[in-house]
Amino acid sequence: MIRVVVVDDEALIRSGLRMILEASGDISVVAEAGDGAEAVRVARSHRPHVVLLDVRMPVMDGLAATSRLMRLDPAPKVVILTTFDLDEYVHTALRHGAVGFLLKDTPPRDLAEAVRTVAAGNAMLAPGVTRRLIAAFAAREPDGRELASRRLAALTARELQVARQVAAGHSNVGIGARLTMSEATVKAHISRALAKLSLANRVQLAMLVHDAGLDREPDRG
CATH class of the missing domain: 1.10.10.10 (Winged helix-like DNA-binding domain superfamily/Winged helix DNA-binding domain)
Known part of the structure; x- marks a missing residue:
């Protein structure tokens, strides 16, 4: 069974994600969190395989939470939940160790399959959308x-x-x-x-x- 923590500051979104994931039969949402600080606490306690993590949250955002989650032993696989056109810090979360991202309107079947993919040790690098994300947000230092x-x-x-x-x-x-x-x-x-x-x-x-x-x-x- 794949153990997942769902992190979003909107309870309705968390509930929806839980229902979708647990309907798959091989995924268990072991905890929810409403901000990044709580996400780190519950991940430390529940030792999930995957954390689905929103970017913009109170107390601690997804960027800071990703960095802290990567320090856990073992570190969970972090997948960023994003609206793509608004979350300009997603690329930094990826650089901090996140293994991919999901759009919040991802179809239910694709959501469960994405969790299985990262739990198996693979990153989510779809040729179209992910390359656009990388190209749009990658750092642009002069050198x-x-x-x-x-x-x-x-x-x-x-x-x-x-x-x-x-x-x-x-x-x-x-x-x-x-x-x-x-x-x-x-x-x-x-x-x-x-x-x-x-x-x-x-x-x-x-x-x-x-x-x-x-x-x-x-x-x-």
Whole structure:
């Protein structure tokens, strides 16, 4: 059973999310919270696999809460709940370790599947919407591209090729098919890339590739 904490300052939204998730049969909402500080407390107590976290809340917002949740042991998978066009701090939450985001109008079936996806250790990088999110909100430091390129220089050619596929939004299975390698080999390349770059997850890897200007759809292997 996948253990989930739902965090939103609106009780009606929390109730709706609970009903949708628990109707799936394999997901249990073990706690709710109305702000980021409460989210950290209940996550520490209930040790969820996944935290669905709103961005704009009183007391402590989702950005600060994400950073604190990542310090827990074990740290839960954090998924940001957003309206996309209003939550300008979502990219920072992703940089702090969140593994993805959901639009608040996500269809019920997709919501449950998204929770399963992150609980299994995968980030939510749909080719269309997530790439738009990364492109819209990624930091724009004047020398950001050069710094990102320098960091990526630590990767082998094959690791960089896989990283670009991650940034394009492809799953491990899809990357393997495009580059003619097994899923296990794809996972190994991603793990080595994350370790070399001191990154927490593939969302952060995708954002670094974006910052380096290498996020255009890469060629197949």
